[in-house]
Amino acid sequence: MSEELTDPTKGYLSTRILTVQLKRYDPEKDREPHWQEFKVEARPIDRVLDVLMKVKWDQDDTIGLRKSCGQGICGSDAMRINGQNNLACKMLVQNLKSDKITVEPILGLPVIKDLIVDMKPFFDHYKSIMPFLVNTDPAPTTERLQTPAQRERFDEGTKCILCACCTTACPPFWGNREYVGPAAIVNAHRFIFDSRDQAASERLEILNDAEGVWRCRTVFNCTSACPRGIKVTQLISEVKRALITGVLDMPQEAEVLA
Numbered sequence: 195m196s197e198e199l200t201d202p203t204k205g206y207l208s209t210r211i212l213t214v215q216l217k218r219y220d221p222e223k224d225r226e227p228h229w230q231e232f233k234v235e236a237r238p239i240d241r242v243l244d245v246l247m248k249v250k251w252d253q254d255d256t257i258g259l260r261k262s263c264g265q266g267i268c269g270s271d272a273m274r275i276n277g278q279n280n281l282a283c284k285m286l287v288q289n290l291k292s293d294k295i296t297v298e299p300i301l302g303l304p305v306i307k308d309l310i311v312d313m314k315p316f317f318d319h320y321k322s323i324m325p326f327l328v329n330t331d332p333a334p335t336t337e338r339l340q341t342p343a344q345r346e347r348f349d350e351g352t353k354c355i356l357c358a359c360c361t362t363a364c365p366p367f368w369g370n371r372e373y374v375g376p377a378a379i380v381n382a383h384r385f386i387f388d389s390r391d392q393a394a395s396e397r398l399e400i401l402n403d404a405e406g407v408w409r410c411r412t413v414f415n416c417t418s419a420c421p422r423g424i425k426v427t428q429l430i431s432e433v434k435r436a437l438i439t440g441v442l443d444m445p446q447e448a449e450v451l452a
């Protein structure tokens with residue numbers, strides 16, 4: 195085994211002491227949120243989620259946070275780490291620039307306790323864009339076929355894990371919670387540009403509302419915040435273009451399977 199793996203003073207086993215500033219808020223005790231500091235020993239391969247769980251298990255089990263998969267898939271541990279939205283399970287200690295780290299809840303949603311926010315307003319916006327396939331044709335006896343080009347057209351939006359990192363990094367959303375937000379638009383895009391779907395015009399009408407896609411000021415915070423690397427602002431621009439031109443930029447019929 196390499197020296198880096200076996201020597202505790204080197205590589206992946208070497209540890210550093212992190213100072214974690216955690217924003218705390220317990221509505222049963224606190225009038226206002228406040229910062230609390232913890233010292234934690236962490237390895238380079240630990241994730242920020244591991245660091246927080248060490249604090250919770252060893253120092254203060256009243257800390258409230260959400261997590262599940264630990265693999266960047268469930269989207270439940272979105273939080274603001276050093277001023278940027280991210281999934282705590284996707285940030286490695288070895289990539290932290292300093293031994294000090296601030297952790298606070300994502301912005302723009304009501305805080306329930308510590309890092310736990312009320313996701314209902316976020317999911318209400320998601321539900322508003324009809325995030326399901328609409329097709330009233332008689333069900334075929336086999337799958338509804340698509341060409342690779344047709345499938346590729348909406349691929350980007352299928353990567354969304356509904357973590358809310360984008361919507362809660364968006365300044366127009368901070369100022370106005372009625373704004374449908376980038377995550378809902380990404381998920382609308384996923385169906386608007388799906389050749390099997392028949393409700394594109396309904397979804398576009400919903401997004402043409404005063405609280406719809408025109409609230410976006412193209413600041414790109416959402417794209418930088420997305421832990422799945424989705425080109426959020428580009429998808430929003432494609433929805434805007436469809437509304438302005440009345441034309442869906444879809445692969446040509448000639449490419450459709452016979």
Ligand code: SF4
Pocket residue numbers: 363364365366367375376409410411412413414415416417426427430
């Ligand atoms: S590009 Fe639009 S949706 Fe994304 S953060 Fe900026 S204003 Fe919000």
Ligand code: SF4
Pocket residue numbers: 353354355356357358359360361376377380419420421422423424426
């Ligand atoms: S678009 Fe990205 S940041 Fe926004 S909810 Fe989906 S996965 Fe999260």
Ligand code: FES
Pocket residue numbers: 261262263264265266267268269270271281282283284
């Ligand atoms: S715990 Fe599931 S995405 Fe981080």
